[in-house]
Every structure is written in structure tokens, then in C-alpha cells.
Amino acid sequence: MSVQPEDRTTIDMFAANRPGRPRSNPYERSQQCRFNKRTQRQRDKERGLHRLEVKLDAQVVERLDEVCTELNLARADVLELALKHWLHL
Template sequence: MAKQISDLTTIDLFNDEKRPGRPRTNPHSRSVQVKINKRNQVKRDKNNGLKRVEFKMHQDLINKLDQLAKDTNCNRSELIESLLVKALTLNEN
């Protein structure tokens, strides 16, 4: 009996065939890869003098920040940093 690729009743005949797609290049699972990448990102940020800061804000304020960041062609993190620097320099004077 000949195999037909479109024949779903003989799917067991195709178990040994390689599936199309991108070959697996990393021996770790996706969750382990994410942990490794995050650890590497934290190390890079630390070497660049960056420190992670986390706080909560109302959604309305986030929407306004996002819009202002879009208008000034930067990301939200850069915008908040520039606003803080401006506020601190005004406070020093």
C-alpha cells in the first residue's frame, strides 16, 4: 500500500518523518531560556549603570505618558526619566 500525504487514516505511517519548520537550536526549554535571557538583561543593565524601579500608577496617567512618549518619539521609560531629571534640576535651583 502506498502512502498518501493527504491520507489522514494512515497518519501513523508518517510518525518517523521530520516535521517542516525551524530546527531546534537551543537545548533548553522556553521557560529556562526566558530566565537566562532575563538574567543576562539585568547584568547588561547593571553594567550600563541602570537600576530597575517599579511603581504603580493610574491607567489614565499611563495613557497620557504613552501619548506624550509617542509625540516626542521616545519610549515611556525614557520619557519618565527625562521628566524626573527636569523636576530634580528645577528643585535644585
């Protein structure tokens, strides 16, 4: 029986005992990030969210950040509100 790097049931089956404090997660940081990102994408998909990436002028981003601090909202929330208003949704 071989151990796969992403196998959640047999990850430490053949691992040697290490001295010191036990790790809270048996996976490397890069694998943890992959798992977390996958679950985040699934969660967003279930909520009906889609990823959108845009490039904006620095002045626009600075003003956007000012508005975010005034409204105490995240950039995504401010942009979503602005687009909904502009698109009459």
C-alpha cells in the same frame, strides 16, 4: 556523570536523536527566558541602571502614552527625562 538541566556543555550528551528539523536552542522556553533575563540584568547593572516599579493612575498612563507617541520615545525614556528635569539633574 550526570547531566544538569542548565549544563551548557553536556545538555545533549545522552539525548536521543530526534527526527525533523534540529532545534536552534537545546533548552526549554522557560530556561531560555531565565538565561536571557539574567544576561539582561547583568547588562543593565554594568550600564548603571536600576529597576524601578511604580503604580500610576490610568489617566496618567494614558497621557504618558500620548507624550511618548508625540516624542517618539519609550515610557522609560520620557519618565527619566521628566524626573531629571524635575530633580534638576
